[in-house]
Amino acid sequence: MRTALFVTCLNDGLFPRSGQATVKLLRRLGVEVEFPPAQSCCGQMHWNTGYRAETARLAAHFVKVFGEYDAVVVPSASCGGMPGEAYERAAETVGDAGLARAVRELAPRVHELTGFLTDVLDVEDVGAYFPHRVTYHPTCHSLRAAPVGARPYRLLRAVAGIEFIELPAQEECCGFGGTFSVKNPAVSGAMNADKARHVLETGASVLAAVDNSCLMNIGGRLAKDGHTVRTMHLAEILARTRADGPVLDLPHSTRELTR
Amino acid sequence: MSSARDDILARVRAANATQRAEPGAVPRTYLRHAPGIDPADRAAVLALFAERLVEYGATVHRVRSADVAAVLAAALPEGSAVVPGGFPAPWLAEWTGAVIADTPPLPAGRLDTVDAVVTTCAAAIADSGTLVLDGGPGQGRRAATLLPDLHLCVVQADQVVSSIPEAIGALNPRRPLTWISGPSATADIEMIRVQGVHGPRRLTVVLVEG
Amino acid sequence: MSRTFVGWPAFPQAAAVATRDAQLRANVARATGTIRAKRAKLVAERPDWEELRDSAAALKDDVLTHLDTYLLQVEEKVTAAGGTVHWARDAAEANRIVTDLVRATGEREIVKVKSMLTEEIGLDNALAAAGIDARETDLAAAIVQLGDDLPSHVVVPALHRNRAEIRDIFVREMGRHGRPAPEGLSDDPPQLAEAARLHMREKFLKAKVAVSGANFLVAETGTAVVVESEGNGRMCLTLADTLITLVGLEKVVPTWRDLEVFLQLLARNATGERMAPYTTTWTGTTPGDGPQTFHLVLVDNGRTRALADEVGRQALRCIRCGACMNICPVYERTGGQSYGSVYPGPIGAILNPLLKGLDDPQTASLPYASSLCGACNDVCPVRIRFTDVLLELRHQVAEGDAKVKHPGEKAALRAVGAVMEHPAAWNAAIRAAGKAGPLIPKKKLPKPLSGWTDSRIVPGIPKESFRAWWERTDGGTE
Numbered sequence: 001m002r003t004a005l006f007v008t009c010l011n012d013g014l015f016p017r018s019g020q021a022t023v024k025l026l027r028r029l030g031v032e033v034e035f036p037p038a039q040s041c042c043g044q045m046h047w048n049t050g051y052r053a054e055t056a057r058l059a060a061h062f063v064k065v066f067g068e069y070d071a072v073v074v075p076s077a078s079c080g081g082m083p084g085e086a087y088e089r090a091a092e093t094v095g096d097a098g099l100a101r102a103v104r105e106l107a108p109r110v111h112e113l114t115g116f117l118t119d120v121l122d123v124e125d126v127g128a129y130f131p132h133r134v135t136y137h138p139t140c141h142s143l144r145a146a147p148v149g150a151r152p153y154r155l156l157r158a159v160a161g162i163e164f165i166e167l168p169a170q171e172e173c174c175g176f177g178g179t180f181s182v183k184n185p186a187v188s189g190a191m192n193a194d195k196a197r198h199v200l201e202t203g204a205s206v207l208a209a210v211d212n213s214c215l216m217n218i219g220g221r222l223a224k225d226g227h228t229v230r231t232m233h234l235a236e237i238l239a240r241t242r243a244d245g246p247v248l249d250l251p252h253s254t255r256e257l258t259r
Numbered sequence: 260m261s262s263a264r265d266d267i268l269a270r271v272r273a274a275n276a277t278q279r280a281e282p283g284a285v286p287r288t289y290l291r292h293a294p295g296i297d298p299a300d301r302a303a304v305l306a307l308f309a310e311r312l313v314e315y316g317a318t319v320h321r322v323r324s325a326d327v328a329a330v331l332a333a334a335l336p337e338g339s340a341v342v343p344g345g346f347p348a349p350w351l352a353e354w355t356g357a358v359i360a361d362t363p364p365l366p367a368g369r370l371d372t373v374d375a376v377v378t379t380c381a382a383a384i385a386d387s388g389t390l391v392l393d394g395g396p397g398q399g400r401r402a403a404t405l406l407p408d409l410h411l412c413v414v415q416a417d418q419v420v421s422s423i424p425e426a427i428g429a430l431n432p433r434r435p436l437t438w439i440s441g442p443s444a445t446a447d448i449e450m451i452r453v454q455g456v457h458g459p460r461r462l463t464v465v466l467v468e469g
Numbered sequence: 470m471s472r473t474f475v476g477w478p479a480f481p482q483a484a485a486v487a488t489r490d491a492q493l494r495a496n497v498a499r500a501t502g503t504i505r506a507k508r509a510k511l512v513a514e515r516p517d518w519e520e521l522r523d524s525a526a527a528l529k530d531d532v533l534t535h536l537d538t539y540l541l542q543v544e545e546k547v548t549a550a551g552g553t554v555h556w557a558r559d560a561a562e563a564n565r566i567v568t569d570l571v572r573a574t575g576e577r578e579i580v581k582v583k584s585m586l587t588e589e590i591g592l593d594n595a596l597a598a599a600g601i602d603a604r605e606t607d608l609a610a611a612i613v614q615l616g617d618d619l620p621s622h623v624v625v626p627a628l629h630r631n632r633a634e635i636r637d638i639f640v641r642e643m644g645r646h647g648r649p650a651p652e653g654l655s656d657d658p659p660q661l662a663e664a665a666r667l668h669m670r671e672k673f674l675k676a677k678v679a680v681s682g683a684n685f686l687v688a689e690t691g692t693a694v695v696v697e698s699e700g701n702g703r704m705c706l707t708l709a710d711t712l713i714t715l716v717g718l719e720k721v722v723p724t725w726r727d728l729e730v731f732l733q734l735l736a737r738n739a740t741g742e743r744m745a746p747y748t749t750t751w752t753g754t755t756p757g758d759g760p761q762t763f764h765l766v767l768v769d770n771g772r773t774r775a776l777a778d779e780v781g782r783q784a785l786r787c788i789r790c791g792a793c794m795n796i797c798p799v800y801e802r803t804g805g806q807s808y809g810s811v812y813p814g815p816i817g818a819i820l821n822p823l824l825k826g827l828d829d830p831q832t833a834s835l836p837y838a839s840s841l842c843g844a845c846n847d848v849c850p851v852r853i854r855f856t857d858v859l860l861e862l863r864h865q866v867a868e869g870d871a872k873v874k875h876p877g878e879k880a881a882l883r884a885v886g887a888v889m890e891h892p893a894a895w896n897a898a899i900r901a902a903g904k905a906g907p908l909i910p911k912k913k914l915p916k917p918l919s920g921w922t923d924s925r926i927v928p929g930i931p932k933e934s935f936r937a938w939w940e941r942t943d944g945g946t947e
């Protein structure tokens with residue numbers, strides 16, 4: 001099975017550690033991913049702002065880069081959802097029937113990371129070790145648009161040493177919404193403030209999610225207010241093993257200490 | 260100049276002419292009976308009906324037909340009550356208050372001064388705790404069941420169906436229908452339910468079984 | 470003249486003011502939180518909830534597809550049952566019809582049952598201009614009217630007010646419009662409801678003309694349906710001599726039996742009740758019972774415009790239950806008035822542009838008043854896919870024939886897109902970003918991105934991108 005990593009533009013430029021963790025994790029599970037360097041962006045920002053012609057161009061680029069692979073793994077629910085949710089309609093809008101066909105054919109082979117782990121590789125315990133207090137925010141895309149369901153929770157609960165704490169009001173949007181955060185900064189900021197408050201209520205030292213965009217939003221708020229809660233893509237937690245030991249500058253989970 | 264009617268119909272047709280997708284058949288897979296009970300189990304249907312009414316804040320009396328007169332005498336206030344034509348007279352035999360007939364129709368201001376109204380109903384629904392009045396015998400016109408502050412409704416057990424789908428086919432839409440599910444209420448202030456606004460503030464249901 | 474939404478600022482500006490209003494935020498959050506919990510409990514009670522939603526959506530789609538036939542059927546049945554049917558292309562025409570009908574009765578004060586359509590067309594103001602005082606009788610609508618306020622919710626128009634504010638409005642205003650509030654009125658909700666009962670009762674008893682909307686209109690029988698809680702609806706629909714009912718074209722349902730679907734969905738989803746206390750259904754007039762003169766006004770006012778929008782027409786399925794606004798995280802923080810329309814929240818964000826077009830900045834700002842979180846999709850009883858419609862409307866602004874345009878944004882996104890499509894250019898851009906990282910101000914971005922740093926810092930750009938790392942380490946193997 002030829003498997004490609006679509007790291008996403010955001011992870012490529014801003015959160016390379018999430019991409020590195022994904023590679024390390026998959027390699028541990030026996031999957032050697034390729035990284036086609038011509039890849040760029042899924043076009044989500046264009047799509048969500050209404051620019052369908054541009055989205056169609058990026059969809060065509062995506063097909064060109066990834067069309068030959070048996071599987072494409074994406075460490076992001078929202079970017080990973082684009083081929084299935086948007087590309088066909090974008091292609092129809094510009095009247096490109098060939099592109100519509102191509103994306104229809106490719107979309108089922110594009111997998112968000114947690115779905116790839118649980119459904120394609122059929123693993124839940126990925127052999128991870130993370131002795132810290134973690135809470136998890138189900139991003140809107142992973143919750144409602146392309147639902148990953150309980151998969152991230154199952155993966156997290158199987159991590160050795162972890163102390164997992166449910167996030168209050170977790171289903172509520174963090175307020176990111178792509179260009180929403182720039183076009184409606186006041187409302188977005190108000191939503192984010194509540195999300196950050198709920199994160200603090202858990203007492204967790206790490207906030208995890210499957211979308212770095214939302215983590216960038218919540219983390220930006222927490223940092224601005226001077227809080228030390230760290231945001232980490234789920235892949236970064238799942239990638240760590242006992243050989244890595246605890247993360248040095250993070251407090252240990254109480255569960256680990258009492259063991 | 261074309262009429263508004265013609266213009267609107269033309270706009271509707273123009274809008275629909277450009278649509279590509281014809282909608283499919285309407286699925287009807289929802290339940291026809293109240294969930295959680297066997298609709299053939301009459302005791303369960305009646306119990307559910309009574310439970311729902313009580314939840315709404317209505318007063319419920321479950322009685323045998325021989326006891327209706329006594330129960331009404333106790334449940335009605337001392338004063339006066341509107342009694343629509345066709346309401347069985349024996350049921351009021353033991354009540355000593357003033358029977359007010361609505362023939363000829365009483366002015367609204369007069370109805371407003373009567374203490375209670377007693378009626379029968381056209382149907383009752385267990386799942387939603389609903390009484391349906393259609394103005395038939397014993398039910399009166401709508402104003403008469405609206406202005407008095409207490410509405411007492413006598414329901415025969417065989418009138419109670421389990422669900423809205425069971426009830427609706429038996430009702431006649433040409434008649435003016437009032438579906439009553441508990442006393443009047445509002446949640447307009449901070450979404451807190453307050454019972455008793457403009458309609459009757461108290462609802463008493465006498466359920467006659469056997 | 471009471472206040473209107475005319476000249477209202479675009480959503481981002483209105484929302485910025487609203488989110489700073491701590492009292493408003495607390496009132497809206499408390500009310501929506503309460504109603505969400507009630508709804509969730511009652512919906513969980515129905516094992517066939519999703520099936521009911523399927524039926525409701527399909528029924529409404531059938532209505533829209535055959536709307537001309539159904540409207541003619543309504544006309545025929547209502548006329549045969551003693552009613553008179555009027556057609557109004559727009560708000561002005563509807564207001565003129567109603568004003569003429571009321572004038573013909575000679576009445577100067579009439580009573581109204583809450584109706585979003587009459588709010589939409591500004592009927593109260595139109596009647597006032599003709600010297601007719603139309604008094605709202607629904608508690609929340611009356612709070613808005615007495616307070617010279619604007620509605621903020623389709624089910625509870627005064628949802629943004631708390632009990633203390635309501636008490637003050639009653640004490641201040643009731644006396645100017647009839648029976649004053651009782652001496653020493655407290656802010657206890659039962660006492661406030663009692664004050665409303667007394668104030669309204671004298672109006673109900675003397676009103677000769679009533680105006681209402683309708684929740685549903687049955688094509689097969691010509692039957693109109695009003696669902697309500699307080700009994701003010703029954704008062705108006707029953708005690709007046711003349712009843713004028715205004716209905717949007719989309720309120721039709723095909724058959725009498727179809728009500729079994731909608732009546733099981735509406736109250737549960739709207740207020741968390743199995744049925745609302747009162748549902749009144751009537752067909753034309755009935756000798757000896759209720760109004761002897763009945764007028765039905767069928768109103769377009771943009772509905773046929775929405776109908777022509779292939780994606781957007783699903784917004785016409787709406788039965789105004791309010792669940793989409795109750796669940797909406799944006800609405801919860803801005804309240805309803807920020808949307809500048811009597812239809813706020815997710816349905817307002819799509820319905821207003823569909824009814825009016827995307828030709829003014831206020832309306833054209835509404836499709837962007839959403840983070841696309843999709844919570845509304847899950848609660849809508851008629852399965853409106855809000856996120857699909859929002860994206861379609863944004864597309865109409867971005868690349869379609871909306872008059873409002875965002876040229877700067879378009880140019881910027883086009884430029885970014887062009888780089889993304891060209892591997893060499895993109896590769897260079899990512900590497901340049903790493904170098905530029907230290908130069909980017911983390912605490913204060915320039916416009917138009919400055920909103921981001923109002924409440925967040927910008928993440929640092931790592932020196933080494935993922936692609937650079939991959940190249941350097943051969944995919945992490947070195």
Ligand code: SF4
Pocket residue numbers: 623786787788789790791792793794816848849850851852853
């Ligand atoms: S759009 Fe759907 S959820 Fe919103 S008010 Fe209408 S019916 Fe209710």
